[in-house]
Amino acid sequence: MKLLFTAFAITSTIFLTQGCASQIKSTQKSTSDSAIAQENHHAGHHNHSSTSQTHEHHGYQSASEPASAIAKLTVKGKIATNVPVPLVIDVQDKNGQAIANFDKFQEQLMHLILVSDGLQTFNHIHPTYKGNGRFEVQANFPHPGKYTFFSDYKPAGKAEQVSLLKLQVPGEAPNTPKIGFSTTNTFGNTQANLKLSQPTLKAGQEVHVIFNLQDAATKQPISDLQPYLGERGHLVIVKRTSPLTQADYIHAHALKDTPVGEVHFITSFPKPGDYKLWGQFNRNGKIVTADFWLNVQ
Known part of the structure; x- marks a missing residue:
């Protein structure tokens, strides 16, 4: 039967479901709600002007300000290393309704930054927009372990936003390589x-x-x-x-x-x-x- 893996942005717990079998709770737990995209600023994101030598720093949004968008990641099919894995990302507002319109920035509607938790793996890919808030793309995972997606997008007329998504590839993760500070x-x-x-x-x-x-x-x-x-x-x-x-x-x-x-x-x-x-x-x-x-x- 079809294997479906769904990961909700930040605040959701990851579940693995096969057919009608009972759900198995992942050991991956979220400790922060910072992956929910913020309306005016995204934490840690510095957006510098490419049109002049001036630049602008985006600050941290107050916790009292509501989130304007939430992304949900679905992985269809078997999750394995070194094979293309189809990803679906649905972008919704805080009421669960699809956000249908997006503005391009840096020539794309969405930039998806994929890193392994040890930072030894990096990929920058661009999902295809299918309409009604849905983006699709294929990603390759070179080794087992935990991966984080920084999904960067811009709802129409809104500020650029980032949602954090997580996924675990089955198997024993490799040892984190030693850091080198060569320039x-x-x-x-x-x-x-x-x-x-x-x-x-x-x-x-x-x-x-x-x-x-x-x-x-x-x-x-x-x-x-x-x-x-x-x-x-x-x-x-x-x-x-x-x-x-x-x-x-x-x-x-x-x-x-x-x-x-x-x-x-x-x-x-x-x-x-x-x-x-x-x-x-x-x-x-x-x-x-x-x-x-x-x-x-």
Whole structure:
């Protein structure tokens, strides 16, 4: 019979149901309601202008303000590693009614950021809108363990919002690899050098994050950088913690008019700890994902 796995955003408990068998409660429990999208701001999300050198920080919304949207994740079929798994995301208002209309931002109606809880796995995918609040996409899970989805979308006429969704892939999760704080790494034919505006990062302080991109063979600045999602680059940052919450997610937009081979971002880190960065760039039609670890004091 058909296997159906449904995960509700944040406040819901994950259940696994097969046919008419009794439901088995997952050991995964939510400890926060921060994954419910907020109407005016999304916690930990820094939305920097890509139209000028100015930027804007989105603050934390008061707990007294109501949530405007909730997302529900459904996984149809068998959940397994290294096979495409179909995902369905339904976006509803606080009354359970489908939100039908969405605005594009960064050329898409929804950005779905997928990370494993140890942050060793990252994927940035774009679900297809099927109407009546429903988005569909396929995702691949390279290893067993817990995964978190940051679903980033913009209901029509509203502020950009983030919903947090969780899923567990059966099997024994791999050991979390040791963190390395190198600031130079090679990704395919691209060498990425990470530069920061200050040597010691402090929580709450603004920082310029600069990716210096060179051809791995010639060590020359790359000259074939093209727009990615309408900008010079895309940056996602997640704080290493367990369980992951919406407050651990930072999303920054690239600045314009930067030197050849460089992509600049401005952000800040809300709390001390270890953070992982994924910078994404379009090099002549091929997306390069450069990841680094940072420590914030």
